[in-house]
Every structure is written in C-alpha cells, then in structure tokens.
Amino acid sequence: MGAVLTIPNLLTGLRLALAPIFLWLYVKGDVPRAVGAFALAAATDLLDGLAARALDQRSRLGAILDPIADKVLSACALFALAARGRLPMWLPVLDASRDVAQLAGAAWLYAAGRYVPVAPTRIGKYATFGLAVTALLALAVDFGAPAARMAPWIAAAGLVAAQCVAVSWVQYFRYFLGGVRGEAAPEP
Helix, strand or coil, X not given: XXXXXXXXXXXXXXXXXXXXXXXXXXXXXXXXXXXXXXHHHHHHHHHHXXXXXXXXXXXXXXXXXXXXXXXXXXXXXXXXXXXXXXXXXXXXXXXXXXXXXXXXXXXXXXXXXXXXXXXXXXXXXXXXXXXXXXXXXXXXXXXCCCHHHHHHHHHHHHHHHHHHHHHHXXXXXXXXXXXXXXXXXXXX
C-alpha cells in the first residue's frame, strides 16, 4: 500500500467532488450538465480501479475512499431521482440505511480496537452497478425517453439492485458480527 497522492486517489476525489455537483445541477433543473457530471463521476469509478492496478498504486486511503465515493454518488443520484418522482423513495432509503449501518458498525469496531474490513463484497459491487444502471435509466426519461416505456426497465433494474443491496447488507452484518467476535472477515 503506497502513497496518498496518486492518480487513483485523485480520480476518487474527483468522484466525491462531482456527486454534490450532480445533485445541485439536477435539483436546479440543468439536467444535461447534471447527467454529464454523473457520467464523468461514474467513469472515474472504473478508471480509478484500472489505474490502481495498472500503475500499481493501491493505497489504504484509496481502499477506504473508493466505496465512500461510490456511496455518496449513489445517494445523491437516488435521492435526487426519488425527489423528482423518477424512483420510489424506498430504494434510496434502503441503500442509505445499509450504508449508515455499515459506517456505524465500522466505527464501533474501530473504537473497540477490532479489525474493520474495508473491501466491498462482490454482491456489494453488483449493487453499486445495479443502482448506477437504475439511475441512468431513470435519467433517460429526462432526455425524452418515454416514461411509460422506461418504467418496466427502471422497475426491473431497481428491484435487482435492491436485492443486491439487501444481500450485501446481510453479508456486511455477518462481517460485523465476525469482527465483534474477533474473527477476520472472509475474502470479498
């Protein structure tokens, strides 16, 4: 694990900065620029991982910041879309409640001097991808895609993403319980 100021960490920082910019632009009604900010932020998620591996610039900070940046971008997009009626409010609430529970569990483990796993699970990565697809499908309505035609696709993607969120919540809770018992977390 290396330095703090690396290309992957800068890309992750860019994603963190773009998330509230997307939210502000979308709420303001500047949908084209909001979608551009979202697309650029989503692209940094792919690029930071590729850069970390290609440049051998993995860092503990990057391992912590990457999932936080994913969660911030996801929350901004999902709550903005739910506020405009593009998604049901239960979806961002489900996602955010899992994230808050993870954060609380990690803080408790850290305070207790226990091992805090930071790597996302495979199903957690699927949840992130599914939520991004759901958000993009919902955003397509703002670009003229017929809402009635998009509704089944948005619903299907949202339900698959929600299932992944629920399963990952159970996985992370099991990791937390293992941490309480002093067990190492299994490989993600």
